[in-house]
């Protein structure tokens with residue numbers, strides 16, 4: 602995503618920075634990046650991860666504790682690429698009781714809050730630039746819940762136009778064993794992909 606949709610010295614945003622993967626890659630590829638996360642543990646991890654020197658890695662990384670729903674510290678139309686990975690509602694909880702952590706919300710509430718994320722993403726991104734969101738689905742009481750499609754609609758309703766819909770295959774994840782046992786017992790298929798939604802402003 603970074604190579605395809607940005608240039609050297611561009612400013613990237615990852616407002617759900619987590620363990621800092623996007624930050625590291627941006628630094629290595631000579632892009633500047635703002636990393637935001639609500640969780641101090643993630644912020645500390647990001648700081649550790651980007652603390653390296655490499656001859657050709659000149660991207661500047663700025664890390665900030667904050668809420669993806671309110672990026673007041675980022676000016677309108679100042680970002681060249683958004684490359685991010687929100688929680689999938691409460692499928693994986695990233696904290697026990699951290700206020701404003703979207704990974705504590707049930708799907709309905711999560712989707713309501715994602716609207717604010719989409720709105721802020723649209724506000725800070727420059728016109729004609731791209732916003733890449735990685736999003737997964739889930740299953741409840743045996744039925745698939747296509748959360749990623751809902752998120753896609755929400756971003757479209759905020760003004761973005763869908764440019765690409767990329768399927769990211771994934772196998773042998775931490776929870777695959779658990780789901781495999783249940784999929785045989787209750788007769789359903791395993792989810793083995795996520796969607797990488799690429800929008801253009």
Ligand SMILES: C[S@@+](CC[C@H](N)C(=O)[O-])C[C@H]1O[C@@H](n2cnc3c(N)ncnc32)[C@H](O)[C@@H]1O
Pocket residue numbers: 616617618619620621622623637638639640643667668669670685686687688689695701702703704
């Ligand atoms: C799926 S993880 C990101 C993983 C990341 N792509 C990586 O490679 O490590 C989602 C992150 O969103 C953070 N988060 C949850 N609610 C947030 C909010 N309101 N604003 C910013 N970050 C939030 C969580 O703390 C978690 O670190």
